[in-house]
Amino acid sequence: MTADAGNNAVTVRRKVEIPVLGGRYLATFITFDNLPDGKEHFALALGDWQRDKPLVRMHSECVTGDVFLSARCDCGPQLEEAIVRISAEGGVILYLRQEGRGIGLINKLDAYAKQDEGLNTYEANRALGFEDDQRDFGVAALMLKALGLDHIRLLTNNPRKIEQLESHGIHVDERVGTRVYRNDHNERYLAAKKEEGRHALGGDDDCCPFHSKY
Template sequence: MSATVRTRVRIPLRFNDGYSTTADAVTFRGLADGAEHVALVFGVPTGRPLVRMHSECLTGDVFGSARCDCGPQLREAVERISTAGGVLLYLRQEGRGIGLYNKLDAYALQDRGLDTFEANMALGLPEDGRDYTAAAQMLTALGVDTIDLLSNNPDKADQLAAHGIVVRDHVPTGVFTTANNLSYLRAKVEHSGHTIALAG
């Protein structure tokens, strides 16, 4: 199944710390999951563009929640990709694919001692329900088939490769630890092999 570009429009981006840049926001027709994912394209993504697949996180991206590292990762990715040239895929996969309400239910279980993956399982949900078929379709529709991937998550590269996207290099993100998210980050390392260097 292939996807095609629906709309491409230039938009300015500005973050709370004052950093600003511009990107082409691209929407698509024919994505496998039917969701409204969007690509932010910085420069002309030729050769081996830097690509970040960022899963939507309302609490972290918009409200600045310190329970995760999503907001800081998004901010970092935009600047790094804007500088290097490439694509940020903003994927509508809240809570590792379980949705906002379920994610908040999982937060309540985490407050009782479960880690983020255990909480999902306790709710009868997958540890990580994300599927990156649509992400590969988006890249293909943009004419991108070889990338450097900005991520600490090995599953993202594996899924892209299964759909014909060549990941030439894994570029680690920064590590954004707080007192509130350390156990969350540690669970990502222990459960899903994220390449995050945590102190202690």
């Protein structure tokens, strides 16, 4: 499968089955050639992923949250939720190497230090000379096209992801909200995402403890 990426076509490089979440779910890890930004983005195909309008999650890498279950964000629980829900419904997780909304791990930790001085997550990025969100989801659209997926349901609370995908020719037929993983350490972070990032965070009925029940 291919997708246009300038002079080179984005193609599927390899598919490898890996049991995840302690072996409870089976994912097909899919890598790509010719991604225009040169990063090692990959996909996890789960369940009947080639179904009509599969459920898709674009998950940006978060070493602190995904690996170490940091309570300063909601990334780890959201990734686990995505694996479980998409396994049941059929779809794909695009794991995008865009740490810290595109500024990288080292700069993200610098931003955390700014947050400890009182700035919110967006103000901290600006103080370091970055934009609020430097991610470009055009590469995700190319990955989806290489997989033959151009009509999807998107698992997200972030309207910016929908806007970018649709501007690159992916039809988002439905937005499916993720749960809200609120704790004592990420209240200000979630509030900033709702107020400045326009994230559609639900009320208390949609909230879960920090570590997902899954």
